[in-house]
Amino acid sequence: MNILFVHQNMPGQYREFVQWLAATKQHRIVFLTQRKNAPKFDGVETVLYAPHHKPKQGTYGLSRIWEDAAGTGFGAALACEKLRDEGQFTPDIIVGHVGWGEMTFLKHVWPQTPIIGFFEYYYSEKGGPVGFDPEEKMTPHTPYLLAARNAVPMANYHVVDKGHAPTYWQRDRFPESFHDKMYVCHDGIRTDTLRPDPDARLNLQRLNRDVTADDEIVTYMARNLERTRGFHVFMRALPAIQKARPNARVLIIGGNDASYGTKSTAPGGLRGEMEAELGSRVDWDRTHFLGQVPYDHYQKIIQISRCHLYLSMPFVMSWSLLESMAMEATIVASDVAPVREAITHGETGLLVDFFDPAAVANQVIEVLNAPEDFAHIGPNARKRVVENYDFLTKCLPEHIAQINALVPADRRIEMPG
Incomplete structure (x- = not known):
């Protein structure tokens, strides 16, 4: 399978998953990122992109987040167009974080490729950190600024074929209309290597x-x-x-x-x-x-x-x-x-x-x-x-199952064990 991972700060939440996939030596993996000093993983090709546009200082606050995300998304799309047009790579699946806009335009590059988007956080004035601590004061404009930040996940909800949240609390931050399209599964913890050590x-x-x-x-x-x-x-x-x-x-x-x-x-x-x-x-x-x-x-x-x-x-x-x-x-x-x-x-x-x-x-x-x-x-x-x-026994099988449900049978990832 050809798999495209997208995260501006590689590897982000895909630290364990991308390395496990690469270690199988059964897939071609490309990672699209802004991070110039991104770690090198055997079997993973890193492709750098730059935002096409950044908001200028003093940009209107209610549109600044979307302007930034749009410039980031267009820069990511241009890098993917180059991959496509040079005949270098066509993904069977795209997996990435939607929070910075990187995924927003990728269906324009590969209309038939399914996308799984990582939905990390939905902003609101209640139930989260904003307004929680009286020592951190809200302004009358804070609710509007928080709502404006949600333009990015709102746009990407219509781009992805499947959404992903790592915890139920994070999923439930999003409107209920999102939930049917989302699955809940953590990134995964390597409990096989993270153990107590009385001799430490x-x-x-x-x-x-x-x-x-x-x-x-x-x-x-x-x-x-x-x-x-x-x-x-x-x-x-x-x-x-x-x-x-x-x-x-x-x-x-x-x-x-x-x-x-x-x-x-x-x-x-x-x-x-x-x-x-x-x-x-x-x-x-x-x-x-x-x-x-x-x-x-x-x-x-x-x-x-x-x-x-x-x-x-x-x-x-x-x-x-x-x-x-x-x-x-x-x-x-x-x-x-x-x-x-x-x-x-x-x-x-x-x-x-x-x-x-x-x-x-x-x-x-x-x-x-x-x-x-x-x-x-x-x-x-x-x-x-x-x-x-646990990454190997709980989270990895679920992520693989979600990917396999979106791709043809002959392109699926072999389940571990």
Whole structure:
């Protein structure tokens, strides 16, 4: 089969799927992306495209997102026309993310090729991160700007033959009229490689020694240290945690930018803002900001963690939550709808009020005081992920089945196992 993947930041949500397909050596795989430093995968041809147009500064806010998406989509279509016209490639299936407009015009290039579109998020003023935290103020125009952002998924709903959402919460953000055309299946977690490791160890330069599961390690992880992922709540819980547990050491993973929502204007970003707010109430000698770390280091950090925190607003569930569950972490998480899809309080994790740093601290302290009382949570969490989100046994077969339903029988992907 000829398969075209489309994602401006290759590989995006297709990290596992595209590599698995390539490893079968049974398909020709082309990946269309803007990312010039995209990873190289054996058996995958990377094709770069550039947006045909970008909105100018000061462009009218209600049309800016669509203008950007249209320029991106036309640039992607021109790159695909070149593939077609040079006789290099005709896909049997196109699989890609609809959020930036890349998929919008691909039916004009290959009218007969079926498309599966990844629908990640539908914006609204209720039920998501916007308007959730009183510290992040909405303006009277915010609802209109959010509605305008939905022009892109609305247009792409009519382009795709099938839509895909990774969780039920994400699907249910979209209008009900979308649902019959969408299937729900996560990207998939490699539970075969993400496992607990009681022998894991990590060198902390400040201590000039390794830390292990024998140390009292509290961990927090996000792509960036920002409000959407509850970094400010976590930091406000720290003084009480450190006071109650004088041997606890805190490891924080994340960059100092903003992936979602508004970036802090304080010097040093939100981290600098929280450092200024908390001052000497935090023991900074026992607080380690590790930045964005290599994937193998991240695994070791979770494997030695005695209590891991995931404090997200209602938003797209992070891979890191499911990966940490697969590694049998004892997780304290915010009690919001997307998190409840994976965590049942007291069984696969511990849920707390996002807005209550004292409750967060108290729950972490309970775990650190009596880890044996919570020893069942990590194994239960792993079982939940294996049963519902495992890449090889759960997610991969479903994605293959959805693709095979759209292509001729003689072009189908062979099912694993």
